[in-house]
Amino acid sequence: MQTIFIMIKCDLGKAYSVAxxxxxxxxxxxxxxxxxxxxxxxxxxxxKDGAxxxxxxxxxxxxxxGIKDTFTLIAFKAFS
Structure with a gap:
């Protein structure tokens, strides 16, 4: 599995509906x-791997x- 994080900028007043x-x-x-x-x-x-x-x-x-902009981060490894 690949883990990614996406930061999203929403149109005003739309964050809850987008979420x-x-x-x-x-x-x-x-x-x-x-x-x-x-x-x-x-x-x-x-x-999925390879997606x-x-x-x-x-x-x-x-x-x-309701989404205006995104910024994507790819995670390499999770630590716990």
Whole structure:
């Protein structure tokens, strides 16, 4: 599995509806957190090994209503 984090900037007043849609409709989404600062949401996703991250973000995330901008981070290793 590949882990990616996507920071999302939403249209004004749309963060809660975007978060709800991400959790309900995008099966790869594991967690959605509201954040302060430049971005409104932080989304943790698990993708199958070899999945095309660019296509996933472009087709499954950026096309959702209320999303204005995204910034994607690829995680290499989780520590606990």
């Amino acid at each position: 709800d849609e991400l959790v309900q409709d995008v099966e790869q989404v594991s967690e959605v957190h509201s954040t302060s600062g430049q971005y409104d949401l932080l989304v943790k996703c698990y993708l 095309d991250i660019g296509h996933f973000v472009n087709e499954k995330i950026q096309t959702l209503s």
